[in-house]
Amino acid sequence: MNNDKKISVAVIKRLPRYYRYLGDLLDNGITRISSNDLSKRMNVTASQIRQDLNKFGCFGQQGYGYNVELLYEEIKKILGLNKTYNLIIIGGGNLGQALVNYSNFARRGFNFIAIFDRNPKLIGLTVSGIEILDVAELKSFLENNRVDIGVLALPKDNAKQVAPILVENGIKGIWNFSHVDLDVPDNVVVENVHLTDSLMQISYAINGYVE
Amino acid sequence: MNNDKKISVAVIKRLPRYYRYLGDLLDNGITRISSNDLSKRMNVTASQIRQDLNKFGCFGQQGYGYNVELLYEEIKKILGLNKTYNLIIIGGGNLGQALVNYSNFARRGFNFIAIFDRNPKLIGLTVSGIEILDVAELKSFLENNRVDIGVLALPKDNAKQVAPILVENGIKGIWNFSHVDLDVPDNVVVENVHLTDSLMQISYAINGYVE
DNA sequence: TAGATTGTTAATCGATTAACAATC
DNA sequence: TAGATTGTTAATCGATTAACAATC
Numbered sequence: 410m411n412n413d414k415k416i417s418v419a420v421i422k423r424l425p426r427y428y429r430y431l432g433d434l435l436d437n438g439i440t441r442i443s444s445n446d447l448s449k450r451m452n453v454t455a456s457q458i459r460q461d462l463n464k465f466g467c468f469g470q471q472g473y474g475y476n477v478e479l480l481y482e483e484i485k486k487i488l489g490l491n492k493t494y495n496l497i498i499i500g501g502g503n504l505g506q507a508l509v510n511y512s513n514f515a516r517r518g519f520n521f522i523a524i525f526d527r528n529p530k531l532i533g534l535t536v537s538g539i540e541i542l543d544v545a546e547l548k549s550f551l552e553n554n555r556v557d558i559g560v561l562a563l564p565k566d567n568a569k570q571v572a573p574i575l576v577e578n579g580i581k582g583i584w585n586f587s588h589v590d591l592d593v594p595d596n597v598v599v600e601n602v603h604l605t606d607s608l609m610q611i612s613y614a615i616n617g618y619v620e
Numbered sequence: 621m622n623n624d625k626k627i628s629v630a631v632i633k634r635l636p637r638y639y640r641y642l643g644d645l646l647d648n649g650i651t652r653i654s655s656n657d658l659s660k661r662m663n664v665t666a667s668q669i670r671q672d673l674n675k676f677g678c679f680g681q682q683g684y685g686y687n688v689e690l691l692y693e694e695i696k697k698i699l700g701l702n703k704t705y706n707l708i709i710i711g712g713g714n715l716g717q718a719l720v721n722y723s724n725f726a727r728r729g730f731n732f733i734a735i736f737d738r739n740p741k742l743i744g745l746t747v748s749g750i751e752i753l754d755v756a757e758l759k760s761f762l763e764n765n766r767v768d769i770g771v772l773a774l775p776k777d778n779a780k781q782v783a784p785i786l787v788e789n790g791i792k793g794i795w796n797f798s799h800v801d802l803d804v805p806d807n808v809v810v811e812n813v814h815l816t817d818s819l820m821q822i823s824y825a826i827n828g829y830v831e
Numbered sequence: 832t833a834g835a836t837t838g839t840t841a842a843t844c845g846a847t848t849a850a851c852a853a854t855c
Numbered sequence: 856t857a858g859a860t861t862g863t864t865a866a867t868c869g870a871t872t873a874a875c876a877a878t879c
Contacts, residue, residue: 426801460846474859475861489823514815519823581826605725608725609700615809654837681879683835
């Protein structure tokens with residue numbers, strides 16, 4: 410195991426995909442797999458798979474390959490999926506509600522415990538059993554509940570205002586759907602989901618670039 | 621201008637961010653900017669900015685810097701944002717409806733023209749003025765309308781079934797929110813938005829990796 | 832003109848792939 | 856044991872950063 414240097418983002422971004430493929434293998438009753446077999450299924454090089462996995466440990470066995478279930482469980486632990494997380498959403502609009510309604514997150518241990526909005530028409534409503542609270546209560550809520558991840562699903566100017574409140578009250582991660590870059594301390598993780606940027610990758614690619 | 625080799629994905633993924641920062645500068649009435657100034661605002665190296673832009677042309681001027689409006693318009697063209705696109709959503713659930721309701725896409729020229737679902741309770745409903753149609757009509761709709769981009773917002777097994785229908789009927793791009801890798805010909809662009817994977821980046825990072 | 836700043840080449844850094852000895 | 860396949864080192868490839876001549 411090669412543990413002398415920091416693991417790069419490129420490697421970490423590939424882990425969920427390994428996890429997904431291993432889960433599929435498990436579902437299909439496949440108990441062992443070689444890096445070579447897996448590489449063909451995933452369309453990556455076997456070398457990359459072995460390099461990636463060896464960043465975290467020696468999970469394979471010469472002449473045999475990898476035990477699917479064992480590897481699956483290891484990656485689960487590496488990704489922190491053996492724990493559960495409490496999430497709150499700030500912004501109770503369509504996107505916020507869609508995220509709460511998406512049951513796959515809860516299946517992985519990501520539990521939404523509250524939604525906040527400033528729109529009086531939304532406050533008091535219940536979405537998937539979760540009440541929409543007044544954003545004025547955000548601070549006191551954070552003080553009285555364990556909240557791991559804050560989800561920003563509101564316009565960019567509001568996101569910039571809310572982020573510091575989350576940070577000051579001990580949030581560990583921010584899942585940012587607002588179209589703005591947040592400036593937070595190093596100990597707070599920000600993961601951006603910029604949907605507009607993602608769409609632009611498509612428009613770029615279907616045009617080719619022409620002078 | 622360095623036009624001898626293919627432009628890498630890394631560069632293209634940075635373009636929307638340049639575009640956004642230039643838009644902000646414009647909004648603030650700033651008419652010129654040097655790569656050095658921009659690099660400080662964006663927290664990247666000036667060298668990278670100049671290298672990136674020069675992949676597409678010589679947009680700057682020695683001793684002056686870049687004209688903000690001109691550069692903004694150039695990147696707009698590069699990203700294909702000077703055109704409009706017709707989109708359909710397959711999957712009229714919460715996520716599909718949230719996407720249709722999000723008006724920022726239309727502002728950039730991405731217009732939703734139909735939603736498809738197989739749930740009789742949804743078929744016939746109208747979301748943001750767009751009717752939810754029976755997915756059985758998908759093929760004929762594609763034959764009779766110009767559709768550029770198909771958005772997959774449905775469970776993975778259904779996504780795998782629908783993708784070939786889109787491909788066979790001339791779709792140019794697929795915006796895939798389903799948690800599955802699609803296998804499509806090279807001339808069809810696939811952009812994945814794997815929200816669960818994104819969340820896992822957060823859970824990984826807030827735990828650190830512990831043996 | 833002198834100062835500023837680009838466009839671009841060269842140097843560095845990091846990530847991916849290839850190769851193979853170790854070993855199950 | 857012989858064959859298979861890992862873990863890991865070495866080679867390659869590509870992306871980022873530094874440097875600077877060109878020039879506005």
